[in-house]
Amino acid sequence: MGTLTENDYHFPPMLEVQNVSVNYRGVRALEPLSIDFAAGELVGLIGPNGAGKSTLIKAILGLVPASGRVLWNGLPLRRQRQRVAYVPQRSQIDWDYPTTVWNVVLMGTTALRGWWRPPGREAQRRAYAALERVDLVGLRDRAIGALSGGQQQRVFLGRALAQQADLFLLDEPFTGVDRKTEAMMLAVFSALKAQGKTLLVCSHEWGDRLQQYDRLLLLNQQLLADDRPEGVMTLENIHRAYGQNLQLVKPSADLPFVC
Amino acid sequence: MLHVLTDPLAYEFIRYALLMGLLIGGVCPIIGSYLVVQRLTLLGDVIAHALLPGLVLAHFWGIAFILGAFISGMLGTGLITWIRAQSRIKIDAAMALTFASFFALGIVLLSTLNTQLDLDGLLFGDILSVTAEEIRQAVILAVGLLVLVGLFYRPLLFLTFDRLGAEAMGLPVSWLNAGLMAAVTLTLILGMQMVGVILAIALMVGPATTAYLLVKELHQMMLIGSGLGAAASVIGVYLSYYLDLPTGPAIALVVFTLFLLALLFSPSQGIFTQPKLAQPGPNRR
Numbered sequence: 243m244g245t246l247t248e249n250d251y252h253f254p255p256m257l258e259v260q261n262v263s264v265n266y267r268g269v270r271a272l273e274p275l276s277i278d279f280a281a282g283e284l285v286g287l288i289g290p291n292g293a294g295k296s297t298l299i300k301a302i303l304g305l306v307p308a309s310g311r312v313l314w315n316g317l318p319l320r321r322q323r324q325r326v327a328y329v330p331q332r333s334q335i336d337w338d339y340p341t342t343v344w345n346v347v348l349m350g351t352t353a354l355r356g357w358w359r360p361p362g363r364e365a366q367r368r369a370y371a372a373l374e375r376v377d378l379v380g381l382r383d384r385a386i387g388a389l390s391g392g393q394q395q396r397v398f399l400g401r402a403l404a405q406q407a408d409l410f411l412l413d414e415p416f417t418g419v420d421r422k423t424e425a426m427m428l429a430v431f432s433a434l435k436a437q438g439k440t441l442l443v444c445s446h447e448w449g450d451r452l453q454q455y456d457r458l459l460l461l462n463q464q465l466l467a468d469d470r471p472e473g474v475m476t477l478e479n480i481h482r483a484y485g486q487n488l489q490l491v492k493p494s495a496d497l498p499f500v501c
Numbered sequence: 502m503l504h505v506l507t508d509p510l511a512y513e514f515i516r517y518a519l520l521m522g523l524l525i526g527g528v529c530p531i532i533g534s535y536l537v538v539q540r541l542t543l544l545g546d547v548i549a550h551a552l553l554p555g556l557v558l559a560h561f562w563g564i565a566f567i568l569g570a571f572i573s574g575m576l577g578t579g580l581i582t583w584i585r586a587q588s589r590i591k592i593d594a595a596m597a598l599t600f601a602s603f604f605a606l607g608i609v610l611l612s613t614l615n616t617q618l619d620l621d622g623l624l625f626g627d628i629l630s631v632t633a634e635e636i637r638q639a640v641i642l643a644v645g646l647l648v649l650v651g652l653f654y655r656p657l658l659f660l661t662f663d664r665l666g667a668e669a670m671g672l673p674v675s676w677l678n679a680g681l682m683a684a685v686t687l688t689l690i691l692g693m694q695m696v697g698v699i700l701a702i703a704l705m706v707g708p709a710t711t712a713y714l715l716v717k718e719l720h721q722m723m724l725i726g727s728g729l730g731a732a733a734s735v736i737g738v739y740l741s742y743y744l745d746l747p748t749g750p751a752i753a754l755v756v757f758t759l760f761l762l763a764l765l766f767s768p769s770q771g772i773f774t775q776p777k778l779a780q781p782g783p784n785r786r
Contacts, residue, residue: 267589323670326669330663335663336538340538340721341662341717341718345658346662357672357673
């Protein structure tokens, strides 16, 4: 901690998570925590399975009952939900649902046109541009059940892009995807960052990829660390989050741990 | 040959039954598709059984049976939601309990209130006694439901596909879901008039499930399902005329026969007919 200087924040915090905690049927799922996010920040949310990463994302979105406040530009986020794009975990979706790639990406335009309005020309143009960005134009009429894991993840990335949000919350987007999809997602993240968008990406994997983030949040029911990757990825932090009995793969490497 | 089809039309009650069959058989699968894609088909069955107490009470108090059945059905849905919200009890247990209790309450009311309602008709349908007034009501209800599905097609697609995603984007998911449940209840009231509370689920779920085996999009599933439902109803009415079968069960069995045909011979997913090689990059579980 303490390696961030004032110069690291060029913008005032856009997203403020203030004292947010979650109780689930009398059990505390998330200890109270406070985090600020600046515009143009790519933040990784890491921690073991069951650490409460998805719960934190859902609490920020107001999808689970939580105490505390979540502000976007100083106002409650729950009244500006169209500003947030949410990419759920792939396992949360029924991929046998009878619909096509095109229809799912078009859902991303729901917020800006008003949920009750049918998608007009502008919405379709935006959905098409998003499809091009995630390289799925050729598959747009395919049933979502006939896609590979990586393609399914790209459909949801495309839906988020079609929304043209300012804040992106992605739940385990790298799970079970191919190299092409991984490279494409990282490129999209960089491009969004350059446009001043804020991204929070959660992942239970611990590896070199984490160096790509501006900042890492280490979570296990409580916020254990909030710092630059090199500051978070220490042996001490790993033990605090994952316990002592981790498997050492390469004792001398920088990141010798698998979870 | 043609007289096989035209002869029964000499009777007014058959003409009415066919008309009602086309109407109800066509509408039920459209709303039923929403149950199938959300894996909530059994909820439809619960609501159908929960209609019974309301039907009996409405008849006893002399109010419109649609109103009584609607309130009763929505109370059933509400009870399930409430039990789940208040405890760790899972949806299947909550549904089973609600199903049995409402049905039992209906039977108790029927036997104690002395309403002269025909239990057989309520349970298995009484399409051959349909009146012109009932057809008029059904037309209004069906047209209303179709207009609503047309207006809310995209939001409901989003809701039933990815409820959390829809809520995150600011869709009023609670209201949309309540509206959908109201539509399901009204549709079941329609279906019940033709095949009874016990078999109403067959019309809601059967043709839609059959269509699911044939197409890849929700609106296609609704359209094909609608055609299959109407066809099954008409075939059922003719079968019951010529073979002297009870009409409701005859329709339910035709629905299942059509399903079986699709299961075996669907071009894309039939057991005998599906392509040997799956499409590139399948992700079937």
